[in-house]
Amino acid sequence: MNETTRGKTYREHILTRTFVILMLMLLVKVGTAGAAPFAYVMSGGDYTNTGNISVIDTVSNTVTNTTNIGGYPGEVAATPDGTKIYVTDSGIGSNNVSVIDTATNTVKARVNVGGSSWGVVVNPEGTKAYVSIRDSTNIAVIDTVTNSVIATVNVSLNPDRLAVTPDGTKIYATNHLSDTTSVIDTATNTVIATVNVGSSPWDVAVTPDGTKAYVANTDSNNVSVINTSTNTVISTVNVGTCPWGVAINPAGTRVYVTNVENDSVSVIDIATNNVVATVPVGVGPCGVAVNSDGEKVYVVNYDSNTTSVIDTATNKVISTVNVKAYPIEVAFGYFTGSVTKSNSTIESNSIPLLNHINETENQTNNTGMTENVETVDKQEKETATQTSKESPFISPICIFITMLGAVMHTKKRK
Structure with a gap:
């Protein structure tokens, strides 16, 4: 040659x-482009240990799977790599947070947090989960490697929802009965500030740039805007009646707030802190989350057993998905049958639409979670198969x- x-x-x-x-x-x-995140909706059922998750394919907006987790689920948070899901149980007498292995869809562990739990958030590194304990002043800190409580942070009375800053240095915890929001230093697990907000604060979300925290105040019908540098309220935005859930889009330009008694979602412009739209949804909207590209907002409607899908370009509902009874929160991720992982912020709500102080009388003693996560409904399986075959990619x-x-x-x- x-x-x-x-x-x-x-x-x-x-x-x-x-x-x-x-x-x-x-x-x-x-x-990666062909894979879309799932929206998984937590439902409380009839308060008799029947909590479950409805998994929604966000391409077709159909339920592709329903898994029984038992208990009375409070909130759900995923680790950044999507391998584990932490689910709180707000049932009276429950002490456990369930850890679901997303590879096998089974309960991998139960963490005793010392009381029934409301909110949960996982830090950006995925090394710690923070859990609020209802009817107490405690936030439990869980090591996600050992799934054990490694610290307890004392805040104000009845901590509810939690949000973590993008750099993972601070946790914002609403205190429902104290009309305050506690700011926790994650390096020392101590409270470094207590911010006075509106009446009966419930949900909280932090902007993607970490400069602001938005707190929904259910009894004063407004949202407090906190400057995270000074930890002071810099603005108060009037919304609908009984604002509940808060979610912020990935671009950091819009805040979505559910209004339970108005059956609507208020859309706030972050630049001006003004309401720029009000979107009618189902009955009793509570949990809310924005998908990873910011094009859709998913809202769970407690009293109509549905999830409304809002197009963020038009601020109109483009789809309504039937889910299990009494849905209470929604989050994004790759919970079942996924290819890639999502970094979407998880923001939603978990309490049934009852009086915040007296709702304990309506809950049973839910201490158990099923070990095996079961798929129910053959038709939903067939829908999932059909959806995968009809992929546009x-x-x-x-x-x-x-x-x-x-x-x-x-x-x-x-």
């Missing part, structure tokens, strides 16, 4: 290898094989 032939063969070899690498990169990219494997064949054909001609 002469030098010219060897050089030509070598160049063709390098070209082929380069092309294969590029096609593999395309395969990964297309595979071209198979990345087909693209790869086609392009590789083109390369080999070109080489053969040469």
Whole structure:
């Protein structure tokens, strides 16, 4: 073989290898683009240890799976890598937070937090979960590696919802019966500030840039805006009656607040802290979450057993999904049958729509969670299969094989 032939063969070899690498990169990219996050909706059932999760495919907006977790679920939070889900149990007498392994869809562990629990949030590193204990002044800190409580932070009376700053240095905890929000230093697990907000604060969310925290005050019908640098209230935004859930879009431009008694969602412009739209949804909206691209908002409606899907471009409901009885919160992630993981902020609500102080009389002693997460409803399985077959994305494997064949054909001609 002469030098010219060897050089030509070598160049063709390098070209082929380069092309294969590029096609593999395309395969990964297309595979990621083709995967959409799931919205999983927590429902309390009839207060008799029947809590469950409805898993919604956000492409087709259909329920593809329903899993029974038992107890009376309060809130759900996913680790950043999506491998574990932490579910609180607000039932009277319960002491456990359940840890679900998303690979097997089973309860991997139960963590005794010393009381029935409301809110939960996982830090950005995925190393700690923070859990508020109802009817107390405690926040339990869980080590997510050992799934054990490693610290307890004392805040004000009846801590409810929690939010973590993007850098993971601070936790904001609403105190429902104290009309305050506690600011926790995560390095020392101590309260570094207590902020006076509106009446009966419930949910809280922090902007993606970490500069503001928005607190929904259920009894004063407004939202307090906290400057996270000074930990002072810099604005108060009037919304609907009984504001409950708070969620912020990934761009940091809009806040979505559910109004329980108005059956609506208020949309706040973060730049001006003014309400720019009010969106009618189902009956008794509580939990709310924004998907990862900011194009859709999912709202669970407690009294109509539905989830409303809002198009953020038009601020109109584009789909209504039937879920299990008494849905109380919604979050995004890849809970079942997923390919990639989501970094969406989890914001929602967990308390039934009853009087905040007296609702304990209506709950039973829910101490158990089912060990095995069961799929129920054969029709929902078939829907999931059909949805996967009708995916609008071209198979990345087909693209790869086609392009590789083109390369080999070109080489053969040469």
